[in-house]
Amino acid sequence: xxxxxxxxxxxxxxxxxxxxxxxxxxQRDISVSEFFTKNRHLLGFDSPTKALLTSIKEAVDNSxxxxxxxxxxxxxxxxxQEVGENRYRVIVTDNGPGIVKSQIPRIxxxxxxxxxxxxxxxxxxxQGIGISAAGMYGQLTTAKPIVIExxxxxxxxxxxxxxVIDTLRNKPVIKRELEVEWEAAHGTRVExxxxxxxxxxxxxxxxxxxQTALANPHVEVRFLAPGEEEPLISARSSNDLPxxxxxxxxxxxxxxxxxxxxxxxxxxxxxxxxxFQAEFSRVGPTLATRIVEGAELQxxxxxxxxxxxxxxxxxxxxxxxxxxxxPTDCLSPIGADRILASLEQxxxxxxxVAVTRSPTVYRGNPFQVEVGLAYGGNLPVDDLxxxxxxxxxxxLLYQQGACAIHRSTLSTNWKSYGLQQGRxxxxxxxxxxxxHVASVWVPFTSExxxxxxxxDEIIRExxxxxxxxxxxxxxxxxxxxxxxxxxxxxxxxxxxIPHIGIALKDILxxxxxxxxxxxxxxxxxxxxxxxx
Amino acid sequence: xxxRTAKKTAAAKPTAETVVEQxxxxxxxxxxKILRKRTPxxxxxxxxxxxxxxxxxxxxxxxxxxxxxxxxxxxxxxTFAQTLRMMAFSKELVETDDIAxxxxxxxxxxxxxxxxxxxxxxxxxxxxxxxxxxRVNREQLGFIPEEKGGDVAGQLTVIDHDRETxxxxxxxxxxxxxxxYSIPISVEGLGFETGAEFILAIETAGMxxxxxxxxxxxxxxxxxxxxxxxxxxACRRFIRRLADDQKLLVYxxxxxxxxxxxxxYRTLKVGSGNAAHxxxxxxxxxxxxxxxxxxxxxxxxxxxxxxxxxxVKRAKDALKxxxxxxxxxxxxxxxxxxxxxxxxxxxQALAKHGLNYVIDEYLPQKMANREAFLP
Numbered sequence: 001x002x003x004x005x006x007x008x009x010x011x012x013x014x015x016x017x018x019x020x021x022x023x024x025x026x027q028r029d030i031s032v033s034e035f036f037t038k039n040r041h042l043l044g045f046d047s048p049t050k051a052l053l054t055s056i057k058e059a060v061d062n063s064x065x066x067x068x069x070x071x072x073x074x075x076x077x078x079x080x081q082e083v084g085e086n087r088y089r090v091i092v093t094d095n096g097p098g099i100v101k102s103q104i105p106r107i108x109x110x111x112x113x114x115x116x117x118x119x120x121x122x123x124x125x126x127q128g129i130g131i132s133a134a135g136m137y138g139q140l141t142t143a144k145p146i147v148i149e150x151x152x153x154x155x156x157x158x159x160x161x162x163x164v165i166d167t168l169r170n171k172p173v174i175k176r177e178l179e180v181e182w183e184a185a186h187g188t189r190v191e192x193x194x195x196x197x198x199x200x201x202x203x204x205x206x207x208x209x210x211q212t213a214l215a216n217p218h219v220e221v222r223f224l225a226p227g228e229e230e231p232l233i234s235a236r237s238s239n240d241l242p243x244x245x246x247x248x249x250x251x252x253x254x255x256x257x258x259x260x261x262x263x264x265x266x267x268x269x270x271x272x273x274x275x276f277q278a279e280f281s282r283v284g285p286t287l288a289t290r291i292v293e294g295a296e297l298q299x300x301x302x303x304x305x306x307x308x309x310x311x312x313x314x315x316x317x318x319x320x321x322x323x324x325x326x327p328t329d330c331l332s333p334i335g336a337d338r339i340l341a342s343l344e345q346x347x348x349x350x351x352x353v354a355v356t357r358s359p360t361v362y363r364g365n366p367f368q369v370e371v372g373l374a375y376g377g378n379l380p381v382d383d384l385x386x387x388x389x390x391x392x393x394x395x396l397l398y399q400q401g402a403c404a405i406h407r408s409t410l411s412t413n414w415k416s417y418g419l420q421q422g423r424x425x426x427x428x429x430x431x432x433x434x435x436h437v438a439s440v441w442v443p444f445t446s447e448x449x450x451x452x453x454x455x456d457e458i459i460r461e462x463x464x465x466x467x468x469x470x471x472x473x474x475x476x477x478x479x480x481x482x483x484x485x486x487x488x489x490x491x492x493x494x495x496x497i498p499h500i501g502i503a504l505k506d507i508l509x510x511x512x513x514x515x516x517x518x519x520x521x522x523x524x525x526x527x528x529x530x531x532x
Numbered sequence: 533x534x535x536r537t538a539k540k541t542a543a544a545k546p547t548a549e550t551v552v553e554q555x556x557x558x559x560x561x562x563x564x565k566i567l568r569k570r571t572p573x574x575x576x577x578x579x580x581x582x583x584x585x586x587x588x589x590x591x592x593x594x595x596x597x598x599x600x601x602x603x604x605x606x607x608x609x610x611t612f613a614q615t616l617r618m619m620a621f622s623k624e625l626v627e628t629d630d631i632a633x634x635x636x637x638x639x640x641x642x643x644x645x646x647x648x649x650x651x652x653x654x655x656x657x658x659x660x661x662x663x664x665x666x667r668v669n670r671e672q673l674g675f676i677p678e679e680k681g682g683d684v685a686g687q688l689t690v691i692d693h694d695r696e697t698x699x700x701x702x703x704x705x706x707x708x709x710x711x712x713y714s715i716p717i718s719v720e721g722l723g724f725e726t727g728a729e730f731i732l733a734i735e736t737a738g739m740x741x742x743x744x745x746x747x748x749x750x751x752x753x754x755x756x757x758x759x760x761x762x763x764x765x766a767c768r769r770f771i772r773r774l775a776d777d778q779k780l781l782v783y784x785x786x787x788x789x790x791x792x793x794x795x796x797y798r799t800l801k802v803g804s805g806n807a808a809h810x811x812x813x814x815x816x817x818x819x820x821x822x823x824x825x826x827x828x829x830x831x832x833x834x835x836x837x838x839x840x841x842x843x844v845k846r847a848k849d850a851l852k853x854x855x856x857x858x859x860x861x862x863x864x865x866x867x868x869x870x871x872x873x874x875x876x877x878x879x880q881a882l883a884k885h886g887l888n889y890v891i892d893e894y895l896p897q898k899m900a901n902r903e904a905f906l907p
Contacts, residue, residue: 493609503613
């Protein structure tokens with residue numbers, strides 16, 4: 001590089017365009033809100049259709065997380081109103097615990113604010129970007145504020161806020177604030193007006209809500225689409241809330257140098273040994289000592305004094321230490337029984353199979369895979385199968401090709417289970433497949449949370465689950481084929497048996513009754529026989 | 533010329549009524565089995581050379597006991613239904629004293645909806661199955677072949693009857709000029725009067741024409757029969773009845789190739805595998821092979837053609853599987869010689885020595901040494 005620079009300098013000295021000083025004048029904080037306005041595609045707001053869906057998705061995720069944490073069976077009302085050309089108002093109302101008045105502006109009017117990012121626990125939302133990003137999108141496209149109403153208890157009034165985000169400073173600006181009437185004891189209502197396009201079909205809101213109901217049998221969703229009089233209702237098929245997901249500490253295997261450095265700086269622990277014991281799961285005094293000594297550090301050293309270079313040694317040492325897997329009671333799968341009930345309620349099919357695998361771990365993060373299958377019935381015979389993907393019970397509608405669930409389904413040999421499958425394609429047949437990855441930290445390929453990243457461990461678990469339901473499917477298809485063969489056989493027999501009747505009648509002068517007795521008896525005898 | 537009057541040979545075959553009875557008995561058995569919820573079956577004798585045994589004393593291929601059973605299953609239901617419908621059709625023909633050619637039967641099946649035959653060979657096969665099932669001649673089932681029986685000329689009077697009046701018809705086979713008497717499809721009712729010494733059965737129409745034209749039958753005091761290739765059942769039965777009735781010898785004059793030996797001569801003499809159940813009636817045990825033999829080729833210096841692959845195969849097959857050939861070492865030697873020579877010879881090759889060489893030299897020389905005829 002240097003040489004080539006020298007050579008060019010011989011020709012003509014390049015004019016200096018900017019100095020360090022002039023550049024410094026332009027260097028300043030980038031507000032996350034500002035970052036968002038330029039990179040909205042990263043968060044799922046890249047098209048008007050998708051923006052509408054993403055907004056509803058974020059609101060629904062928040063509502064369901066809140067309801068479950070508070071132990072409430074969620075009732076959701078989703079409404080889309082058309083207010084102008086390519087302009088819609090999205091309203092999501094829940095019966096959740098409500099939000100304390102003082103928190104409302106920050107939750108909805110500030111990006112990266114929330115309760116979920118800092119803890120390792122299976123939940124739908126993770127980063128605290130979602131709903132405020134939706135609000136910001138609305139604000140950017142319509143200049144209208146996001147409207148929040150919430151009530152926390154009968155003893156307190158409901159509050160209504162109209163908020164805009166100061167995109168430069170990532171701060172909420174309260175436009176209006178007032179007390180309002182609210183019938184129920186508690187709940188939250190979010191209203192965002194935005195430029196959008198409402199579409200039905202595979203990526204539509206209705207599909208998303210149906211899939212949400214499928215993966216969340218304890219939820220009741222009412223959806224009022226634009227221009228409709230009556231809401232579409234997905235009733236709950238289970239009255240049990242999912243097991244409450246436990247919060248866990250990170251497992252050492254999932255830690256990288258940067259994260260470790262931050263944890264070291266932020267920890268209240270005074271010594272390295274107690275730091276490892278306190279901040280990580282599955283690390284006791286013995287393991288903590290082994291990790292620290294493995295990095296040639298002292299157990300008494302203060303975490304704040306650890307250099308980057310020493311932190312790298314610590315990470316190395318962690319990799320070389322055998323540490324038990326993290327506890328897996330932090331996960332809350334849907335459960336095979338409930339998947340079955342849910343599929344049976346929503347899908348018109350002949351065969352239902354569901355499998356919930358045992359929890360396991362990728363990079364120190366516990367995760368669990370579930371697969372449900374519906375086959376036959378009214379499902380279309382000639383098309384490719386329908387694949388529903390879920391991460392922490394949230395339907396994934398976009399970027400199917402990039403998703404580990406899709407890849408695992410493709411690389412499963414469905415031919416051996418009796419389906420047709422082209423090279424590198426989903427199998428075809430009357431089948432609906434749903435796969436769920438539950439984890440304290442689902443690895444998404446991007447912040448818009450549309451595809452699960454393909455960690456080997458996750459793909460392996462997915463494939464095992466798919467194979468398990470596949471084997472059940474194969475049994476069913478074989479039985480089905482036998483039934484069809486029998487029907488074909490019967491049709492074939494019934495073509496010719498009448499002629500045996502006619503011939504015998506001609507030869508033996510049988511009566512009509514005798515003739516039909518021959519035909520009936522023979523049909524019966526032959527269709528029972530196994531010989532083809 | 534000694535004249536012997538024909539005696540009616542009692543055909544050792546079931547009468548029309550018993551055919552109907554047989555059909556009904558079989559149908560009844562099927563009917564009962566069906567009602568007892570059992571799968572009925574039909575047992576057919578296997579119709580092939582593997583299921584015949586050569587009875588030198590009786591002089592024909594006798595059928596062995598091998599049977600194939602057609603059980604009514606899903607796979608056989610169509611053929612089973614067709615067989616039964618064919619039986620019903622046969623019963624109708626016999627009862628109404630009507631006949632149907634094999635081709636007509638095929639067309640009648642077009643009314644049978646799903647059980648109709650697509651091609652005539654299918655209906656022929658089912659017909660032959662029914663025939664074998666009841667061990668009768670298809671004519672007794674009301675089915676007649678398309679082809680004519682063969683031509684006759686010479687010292688013979690055939691006694692037939694007018695279909696309508698029943699009046700006796702005497703047909704003098706010397707009085708057809710350059711034409712010939714045509715053997716009818718059913719020969720059972722015919723009577724014979726003859727002063728002839730033997731019957732000469734000839735493969736090709738061309739050779740027959742020549743012998744008729746020059747009235748060889750008069751010179752040799754014989755009856756000439758044109759086989760026209762493999763003899764039809766009517767032709768075989770005609771020769772058999774005539775030879776039995778009039779105590780005549782039968783000499784066979786065919787092309788010198790494996791087809792002439794095994795398909796024509798052997799079928800005429802002892803019968804075939806395909807009609808194994810009927811050989812008893814359709815054989816001519818008194819037949820002897822006049823020529824053309826492989827030995828004649830050198831003896832008479834005859835022009836030849838190379839054996840075709842199919843001829844060689846036929847000869848080897850006969851050596852291996854034909855019970856008749858396997859019984860007669862003379863035939864084995866003849867066939868082996870033919871394979872070794874690798875050539876075949878036609879009857880008409882004798883024309884090389886002059887058109888009438890066959891009449892003036894070949895046949896008289898042969899007739900002078902009848903002991904040398906192949907069995």
